[in-house]
Amino acid sequence: MMVSSRGRYALRVMTDLAEHRGEGYTAMREVAERQGISLKYLEKILPCLVAAGLIEGVHGKGGGYRLTREPDRYPVSEILRLTEGDIAPVACLDCGTETCSRSAECRTRPMWDKLNTLVDGYLSSVTIADLMEGPQSTEK
Amino acid sequence: MMVSSRGRYALRVMTDLAEHRGEGYTAMREVAERQGISLKYLEKILPCLVAAGLIEGVHGKGGGYRLTREPDRYPVSEILRLTEGDIAPVACLDCGTETCSRSAECRTRPMWDKLNTLVDGYLSSVTIADLMEGPQSTEK
DNA sequence: TAATAACCGACCTAAGAGGTAGGTAAGTCC
């Protein structure tokens, strides 16, 4: 499995925020309810998105979170990279990991490289704006 | 991470067997040595490839394993599916898992579907024969 | 019959997934 619930939830929250933008700040309590996700769990996921400047939050009544860009300026790959740490399909491609000692003679390495490029390319081409037009646009 | 060491090792073993085919049966002891992988760990990975008919093994001296097809008839996807169980990038696409209750209204589902198709298509187009021409064809 | 090699099952450790619980800090409304 490449993408865990952490990353998938982050995408759903971002999409939810996008759909309710223009209504000021959106409280996580509402998002958790709408999306059927534990509020406490969401609170653990969001801080890294704030730190990276993808969203901003304000405390107190009427507060919540808000997007800092237009929905089409959020590539899915960026959100996954922040929440998942990395999205490389195999460990030896993880940036941060020291290069495998056999990488020079490794027969499979070129394939993993190409796969990585393929996946990253696709996930960079999809944005939150694309996710907003879901299978059932009846809601909203 | 989508592909664990289990699947990666299986690919390296299959490639090794392909490179040494025509020399009769190849003992796992040799492969483990050449590839720098624990023999005991390999012994845990191979049975499922035998059961699926991708390789065959014979006991006793002079025994070992042998490919049952030509190298270009082994798509990488088949080997990974056997050893990894599944290669879907997200849990909700795993066959065997009951469909997610929110799949109908899920905004992200179509994207995961497309990603899955993309990855599967690529890994089905690469075969063991392609892996044999590695980065350094000096060996062999 | 001894050596070799596939095969089988139990076990182990560390890490990560996927949370829960409880509290603090900051801001708003009355």
Next chain:
DNA sequence: GGACTTACCTACCTCTTAGGTCGGTTATTA
């Protein structure tokens, strides 16, 4: 100023999986 609301922080928990090791048993051949 006090109640309320919301983000934010820290600690902890359970279960599963990765990634093995160890010791043995069966089949085959020199």
